[in-house]
Amino acid sequence: MSKPVLHSIHLYPLKAAGGSDLRESVVEPWGLAGDRRWVLIDESDKVVTQRPQPRLALVAAELLPGGGILLSAPGCDPLTVRVPEPTGTTPVDVWNDKVEVVPADAAAHTWFSDYLGIGVRLMHLDDPATRRPIDPEFARPGETVSFADGYPLLLTTLGSLDAVNALVAQGDRPDEGPLPMNRFRPNVVVGGTASWAEDDWSRIAIGEVTFRVAKMCGRCVVTTTNQTTAERGKEPLRTLARHRRFGDKLVFGQNLVPESPGSVRVGDPVRILE
Numbered sequence: 001m002s003k004p005v006l007h008s009i010h011l012y013p014l015k016a017a018g019g020s021d022l023r024e025s026v027v028e029p030w031g032l033a034g035d036r037r038w039v040l041i042d043e044s045d046k047v048v049t050q051r052p053q054p055r056l057a058l059v060a061a062e063l064l065p066g067g068g069i070l071l072s073a074p075g076c077d078p079l080t081v082r083v084p085e086p087t088g089t090t091p092v093d094v095w096n097d098k099v100e101v102v103p104a105d106a107a108a109h110t111w112f113s114d115y116l117g118i119g120v121r122l123m124h125l126d127d128p129a130t131r132r133p134i135d136p137e138f139a140r141p142g143e144t145v146s147f148a149d150g151y152p153l154l155l156t157t158l159g160s161l162d163a164v165n166a167l168v169a170q171g172d173r174p175d176e177g178p179l180p181m182n183r184f185r186p187n188v189v190v191g192g193t194a195s196w197a198e199d200d201w202s203r204i205a206i207g208e209v210t211f212r213v214a215k216m217c218g219r220c221v222v223t224t225t226n227q228t229t230a231e232r233g234k235e236p237l238r239t240l241a242r243h244r245r246f247g248d249k250l251v252f253g254q255n256l257v258p259e260s261p262g263s264v265r266v267g268d269p270v271r272i273l274e
Contacts, residue, residue, distance in 0.1 A: 004270035006206050007158060007191035008181075013069050014038040014061035014122075015147040016049040018227065019185065024265040027209045027258050030128040030144045031152035032187055034063045037128065038081075039094070039101070039147040040112060043119045046093040047147070050222045053116055054230040067124075071108075073115050081108045086126050094132065094147060102126045134257065138214040143257060151214050151255035155198065156186040160252065163195035167239045176235040182227045183236065184219070184252055190270050198254045207268030211256040218249030 009022040015036045026033040038061065040048040050056045062070040068082040081104050089100035101123040103109075108122040125131055125146055134143045135150060145152050161181055168177035181189055188206065190198070201213045219240060224232050240250035 002192040004190050004192045004197075004272070006188060006264060006266055006268040006270055008189045009264060009266060010182075010185070010187055010189070011035050011063065012061075012185065012187075013063040014040075014059070014071075015047070016040070016053070016056040017059040017061045018057060019182070020062065022266075024263055026263050027153075027261065028128070029152070029258055029261070030146050031148060031258075034067065035153075035187065036147040037067065037125045038069060038104075039092070039123050039125070040120045041092045041123055044093075045091070047095070048116075048120055050225055051220060053118075054225045054232060055116065057225055057227045057230045059115070071111065076111065076115050079107065079111045081105065081122065083126075084124055089126070090123065092123060095149065097132055099125070099132045099147075101131070134214075138255075139257065152258055153187040153211070153256040154185070154217055154253050155188050155190060155211075155213075155256050156181060156184050156253040157193050157195075157198050158189060158191045159193045159195040159197065164236050164239060164244075164252065167243055168235050171235075171239055171242075173234050173238060176233045179236055180227075183223045183225070185222070185227075186253060188256075188264065192270075201254065201272055201274075203259075203272075203274040204256075205271040205273055206264045208260075208262040209264055210259040210273065212259055214255045214257050216246060216249065216251040217253040217255050219252050223252070 009025050010019045012019040013034055042048050059073045071079045084102045084104050091098050092101050104122040112120045128146050134145050165178040204211050223236055244251045
């Protein structure tokens with residue numbers, strides 16, 4: 001087995017929308033710079049994701065200098081959204097966390113409402129250092145997260161994806177495989193490890209940045225969504241339910257919390273510290 005190495009980096013400026021592949025990224029305490037600083041909410045002020053709205057997979061949100069985003073989607077004219085002025089915040093419900101956010105311009109609300117066919121609003125996380133603490137069961141005082149599901153970064157490995165795809169090929173829906181890594185929407189993908197090696201990690205370094213491995217990542221229906229077509233199948237949840245069930249969670253990947261600032265680059269060595 002070769003030595004672990006950072007294979008790829010993925011950024012999602014808008015939660016639930018398509019991601020961008022990067023060669024390098026600054027790591028901030030709450031995640032990759034620019035990752036998931038924007039989110040959609042519905043008319044009851046709850047976060048909107050691909051779970052009920054798989055067509056969000058077809059939305060591209062390109063991060064612009066200064067933190068704005070350039071939006072595009074099938075059948076829609078592109079729209080540039082600037083970071084809103086912090087004239088006041090609105091509380092929204094992100095997985096039962098009340099988070100203060102700043103509304104985008106009305107044009108963004110209209111753009112997304114027309115695309116999805118439901119009333120939604122686009123919101124921006126103006127101050128990730130204070131707005132949303134990480135679950136205290138897995139965090140240290142003062143640690144925060146953006147609009148990611150719960151933790152600053154998600155790590156997956158090529159070896160474990162190969163293992164999942166081998167199991168899918170042996171299952172009752174082999175036509176759904178092999179699955180690409182984008183089904184799991186990771187931030188960092190590590191190559192050069194054995195399958196499921198990440199299960200045993202508790203602290204790692206990627207290049208110059210050290211991370212605490214907080215907990216395994218439980219997976220949901222989003223993993224069954226083709227990120228290119230927005231169509232849904234049964235895999236990988238069917239396979240994970242048979243082979244990767246831990247308690248009530250179907251697991252793939254590890255959640256990370258940065259311990260130090262710095263940058264990560266594709267090709268960086270990955271060191272297992274604990």
